[in-house]
Amino acid sequence: MPAVMKTTAARLSTLYLVLFALCATVLVIYMTSLSVRMLTGQTQELIADEVQNLGRAYQRGGLPLLVRFVEQRSRQPGANLYLLADSNGRILSGNVQSLQPGVLETEGWTTRPFAYQRFGEGDAERGMRLPGDAAPAVNDGPAHTAAAFVLRLPNQMILLVGRDLGEPERFRAIVQRALMLAFGMMGLGAFLIWFFVGRSALKRIDSVSDASRRIMGGDLTGRLPVSGAGDEFDRLSEILNAMLARIGTLNEGLKQVSDNIAHDLKTPLTRLRNRAEAALSGDPDSDAYRQALETAIAESEQLIRTFNAILMISRLEAGYSSEHMEPVDLAAVVSDVVELYEPAAEEVGVLLSAELGAPVSIQGNRELIGQALSNVVDNAIKYSSGSSEMPKVVVSLSQIGDEAVLKVTDNGPGIPEEDMQRATERFVRLERSRSQPGSGLGLSQAKAIMKFHKGRLEMADGKPGLSVLMVFPTVSGG
């Protein structure tokens, strides 16, 4: 297949061209044959009338009257063909100078159009013939074709009355020419359509392909061209651009995570290695060894926890199966978590308390919600423990419209508005908290869990301190 035919536009243009041409041809042929038949029928009727008239004249006045009639009629403008010949076919009278041989031999209607020449017609136009009827011109002069009726008179003389077929022939010719013209126009039209519509579509697809290739080449910031016409191509490009933006965000996130993993895991790993090294190079003392090994185990356990948290976030974000969703009493989870953290909070001088309203039940996974809430509470305790006044963390549960809201408020220093978004990103530990223990994954894990429950994690200014809101939808199936 030639390259140009490989485009949809070219193939469609060709297909339409062929279909239209076919329809047009069938239609024209049908109409032409119908018209020609009608015209021929009319001609035959006229001839038949004339033959009857002449026959009657012959009966009335014999040959002389017939000859007079023939000569009289022959001279009329636009006359029919008249010919009177003797039994040998020699022309005696009429307006026909010469005739295709053999026409006079058979009586009745001529079966095919024949060629003839009138008297004094040297300048007559050459008649059009249908391709199959290419009869040789008589006497090398201009010839016409005609249909005729041949009658043998009782005295063996031959009378021919005919009519020129120029009219239907001309009609046919006109139609034929029109058809050719139409074909030409259609071909041209198809070419123009292909050139302007197809080619322009092709060009846009090409530009999209080029842009895609560039993007695949590594330039993720590249975008597909949008012409502004608002057509299908623009819509497609916009959607693909949105997809690229999403991929870009994910990629950026991934890159950031890799960087953060590198940073956050490299430090403890290096520390682990250095401690082992120091223990080895120090005094061979079993107590020192033991301590070094215990520290190493503690550090690797922290590393495992970090990895587990990363794994859990990835799985939740990848779409965790909702198989184990069941009704969860949020109030019970709140009192469990508060009860679990209360002694630890007290240890660092933070007052942890719960404010429970009516029990709120949602569809969810109790373990995951417990994990999310404990992360948020853990975070709040860490943040508030530094504040100068009496530090406290309050966990409250309320139902607002279709949503269950778990709110964890501390009275610590809070975080600046501009950091709130960043705080839930993976591994992001705001500058102040870098010194605090923890994987830095707590809030992003909580966020992933909330997303998994079709809820959301929000941050608000607790005035002072920070409020973290865990919002769950309570309408089932929502």
Next chain:
Amino acid sequence: MIPSVADPQIAYKQAMKILVIEDDREAAEYLEKAFDEAGHNVHLAGDGETGYALASTGEYDVLVVDRMLPRRDGLSVIAGLRAKGIDTPVLILSALGEVDDRVTGLRAGSDDYLTKPYAFSELLARVEVLSRRTGSKDIETVYRAGDLELDRLSHSVRRAGREIVLQPREFRLLEYLMRHAGQVVTRTMLLENVWDYHFDPQTNVIDVHVSRLRSKIEKGFDTPVLHTVRGAGYMLRAG
């Protein structure tokens, strides 16, 4: 490092027959060595069918089953054994490790579930707690450890005849520790069994609960009963 062995306090415990069904040779050999050092007898099976055949004899105290196995899936092995009436306690090891898998594993008839990567001390503690050799204490209404006494019916705790007042959660914590007296109990095991949660609490919340409990049952007494096993967890043991 296997802390429970190094700790002379718990060296008296009984040896168990453990069947490890694990297709990862290296992991299996490590487990064999580690359990052996902890004083247990270990058999290895490299695939589900072999493991099923060995476990069908019913002569093991605990089965440690990897979830993904060649020839026969770990869950199917457990289901097959349970259908046959073999009720050897099973601990599933899994690299999948999500709440989801955990629930599926427990529903399939396993008794415990541990996600890779795990600390061997955690596995050992869980396996030792699982073993039926330790005997079921479900029917006992009073747990005793030295002069410490816990009455499950009246919810009262006494030490050397002196009443000790505990919060409900502290009571459950002590109940679990006494039920597994002489065995190492990890923090995760406590969170799972006392609080009924299975998640990573980020900070040392369990430790604080334990130390509160410890101060209540040890304050004013000469001998410690609640010991910290470094790198592993806690153990309640008199004397």
